[in-house]
Amino acid sequence: MSYVNNIRMFVRVYELGSMSAAARDQRTSAAVASARISELEKHLGVRLFNRTTRSLQPTENGRIFYEGARKVLEAIDEAEAAVIDVTQNPRGSIFVAAPLGIGRRFIAPHVPAFKEAYPLIDVRLRLSDRNVDLTAEGLDVAFHLGLLDDSTLKVRLIADCPRLLCAAPAYVARRGMPADGAALVAERHDCLNLRFPGAKEFQWTLQTPDGPRRYEITGPFESDDGDVLTGWALDGQGIVMKPVFEVADHLRSGRLVPVATATPPMPTQLSVLTQHRRLRDPKMRLFTDFMVTRIKADMAAQVAGLRIAS
DSSP states (O other): OHHHHHHHHHHHHHHHTOHHHHHHHTTSOHHHHHHHHHHHHHHHTSOOEEEOSSOEEEOHHHHHHHHHHHHHHHHHHHHHHHTSOTTTOOOEEEEEEEOHHHIIIIIGGGHHHHHHHSTTEEEEEEEOSSOOOTTTTTOSEEEEESOOOSOSSEEEEEEEEOEEEEEOHHHHHHHOOOOSHHHHHHTTOBEEEEOOTTOOOOEEEEEETTEEEEEEOBOSOEESOHHHHHHHHHTTSOEEEEEHHHHHHHHHHTSSEEESTTSOBOOEEEEEEEOGGGTTOHHHHHHHHHHHHHHHHHHHHHHTTOOOOO
């Protein structure tokens, strides 16, 4: 098994491009990671990485070995999954990523129930509103809020999610009620935008009688945490674009009101993404089925009876 562990470490070092990052991913030390790579190189009789104090690059032999090593690990994972009694003895860890709001509202509350149902499966939940790379970050499953480009991942749609622009009554009283996207720009309304390192979104795409149109919005605040934006909106600091389910309670209470309703935002989607090679792992299917069922029920309850005036 130590040889397999050495191969697994090599694959993670190759994918992450860092000995220390791979060590953290495999829950060990950089010294152990380096020793495993050295042991593997000794066994193969070739150098897999060129290492300096500042960089680590795969050699040509390393690139060749990676392709075969990845297939070996996939075959091992599939073989192990095939002999597990799915209903009696699923086991192992699942590394899961989700947007902050989705994770807090719809996933984290159900993790204890999932653990109770499947006590030998551990859930490692990572929450962030930035886009994640399943392969590079060692993730098994990622929940994604947004429209997806062509993806090499297995995509399972959970729900279509209508969105709206909203603000606190105090903001509307101070700045006026914008009728549409054109008013947002012409009247220079304070728009609260979700932005994170590497994000390219500087506009809001809204639905108009002539089809979708992108509007250049401005505002004094931005954040990489969607819940922070909601908090600012509740405090009267500006207009925020949100999926209806995220602000349903605030709309019912009147703490937020819809604005620019003549040009609502394009709807978005909530999906769950899985690497194709992980589909045969029973615990992935168990986890996604468990969460998708509960997320759908929670979302339906969240927006039940809510009417958005236009």
